[in-house]
Amino acid sequence: MDHADIRGTFFIECEDLMEALNDGLDRIDDSWDTGADPETINAVFRAVHSIKGGAGAFKLDTLVRFAHQFETTLDALRAGRIMPEPALLHLFHRAADQLSDLLQAARTGAAVEADNSAALVRELAAAAGDEDATSDADAEDFGFVPMALTLDLDMDAAPLPEGNRRYAITFSPLRGLYSCGNDPCVLFRVLADLGQLEVRLDRSRLPDFDALDWQESWLSWELTLETDEPEHQIDEVFEFVEGLCTLEIRLLSDTPSPTDPGNPTAPDPGAPSWDPPAEDSTPPSSGTLSAAVPTASRDNEKSSPPRATVRVELDRVDRLINIVGELVINQAMLSQCVQDEGVPPRSPIRTRLDDFKSLAREIQESVMAIRAQAIKPLFQRMSRIAREAADIAGKQIRLVTEGETTEVDKTVIERLADPLTHMIRNAVDHGIESPEKRQAAGKFETGTIILSAEHRSGRVLIEVRDDGGGINRPRVLDIAKSKGLVPEDAQLADEEIDSLLFLPGFSTSAVVSDLSGRGVGMDVVKSAIQALGGRIAIASEPGKGTTFSISLPLTLAVLDGMVVDVAGHTMVVPVPAIIETLRPRPQDVHSLGAGEQVVAIRGSFIPIVDCGAIFGYRSPVRRYDSTVLLLVETGRQKLCALVVDGIHDQRQVVIKGLENGYGRIPGIAAATILGDGRIALIIDPEEAVALGSGDPSLNPEV
Incomplete structure (x- = not known):
């Protein structure tokens, strides 16, 4: 593996570390008033420390400096010198966001705002009570420049200030240390940053060449470090290799000269010495990554070994x-x-x-599982969006995530980022009221946005719920009339007014701001969701909040379908959406209002939607005793009965999108190729139900 590959792997591993960092900060957020778990704080600290170590190995000086101050402030928190107050936790979240930006900039070579890093370093230093770091940050250069880590072995150097302590360190790698790609040189370079370091190689265990096991670790080192840093700082240098080495750190009772025979760690004049790499040398690529990624935790003995993985394009x-x-x-x-x-x-x-x-089914399920991934990283990105939007709007927001482990096709997740960003910003700007208005309404000053995901009826349901003031429907209708979007004399139901929010160019903002007011927003969201074969719905209650629901297919490739006959046309209904099938008796069907009919099933009345009629294949049937009803579940767990003329069989079908060639067809999710070579349309049950009820949002022109 060459240097570029190892560097790429480092950044991939940093994604996991950033996820652990954000997870830990969220857990501290939830428990700061009752006392944060010390292990959670340690986990956050280790994540930042690991990123710093890896950045140092790759000479990413900007990352090292920023992460160093970040971990210093976290160290003050875990030592109890500062308390996890909301303002401090908000600062930590902002620092995590900036750390993510710096990682991305280092990965892609993109520019990053240096002032942001410098300002955050000052804030972090001030929070930790580090006045020297605060003043140093004013002159700090946060452009990307190579970092040179040096080992100072100059025996004639000026003596260190009084009060320094001398440590004797015995370091013996185990067999597994090298197999994980670690390199002692990197550890020694980091140790040298703490003070004056002396290194002696012990090769007494090295056998004769003929007896040499090349996979075994035969070398060890005796080190002497003179520093004013506390012992835990030395211990943290070896945090990456805990469980992969034997390590002993001893505080010497006095500070004899390194060449004093009374010094137990003094080099033996006759022993071989180890010369560290020169300042401008590059450590072997096999070790550069290992310093970035912790290979064992502090409870290594208790933790299970990580599962083997293979990264594939x-x-x-x-x-x-x-x-x-x-x-x-x-x-x-x-x-x-x-x-x-x-x-x-x-x-x-x-x-x-x-x-x-x-x-074939087993292969298909296994391959699709490769593409599936938890939606958690996307939700973590939305936490940052919510914080930034709240700062711009001057509001207090708390984002709660639910169902982060819900797995979705990776393509769906990637294309869902922009729509969710719009929705979160919309919830902050339009949904949540100002602290003053919330207080006047008897609410907490901090607004809550809940972002959730779950599997339902063979699809993924994602909801964005806020506890704000709800949709001001009279105002929405007035704006739509003033812009000529609806006739002046229009009388619309609540659901129809809500659907106006998805019209192109519609905005309720009177002033253009960094968040909204340009007339670009929910129409973009709707188009993006529909391009994924999904749909979006709104539910709002004045004074209590608004919920946006997104329903998406689990995958964009294959599904289990029920092949049905609709007025002589072969169509497919997704099996996961079907609750049951039945042939109704004439006495079970009842008429309601103008042509609406329901079927009585176990004491409940379920609306009937005739697929043949809504797709224009024939006129609505008058009797249903010769048809089949498919009981399906739609959004918000409502039931409806789809009328088909017969069922052929059930089979796996390959999804073929229609948007590129034919555009969006209301009530149709996609198409497939049947075994006889014919094309069959795949019905979207929820859109078919909405089409049967005359939902205006399904009009392609809207």
């Missing part, structure tokens, strides 16, 4: 998924051919084909 996974899709189509075609030939059900060919079908 996303393009290769995409190609594999496409091949699996073609495999599913070929399996369906083979099944169709066998059926057309009239092969008996229990013949060997049928049996082997069933085995092939099971194997």
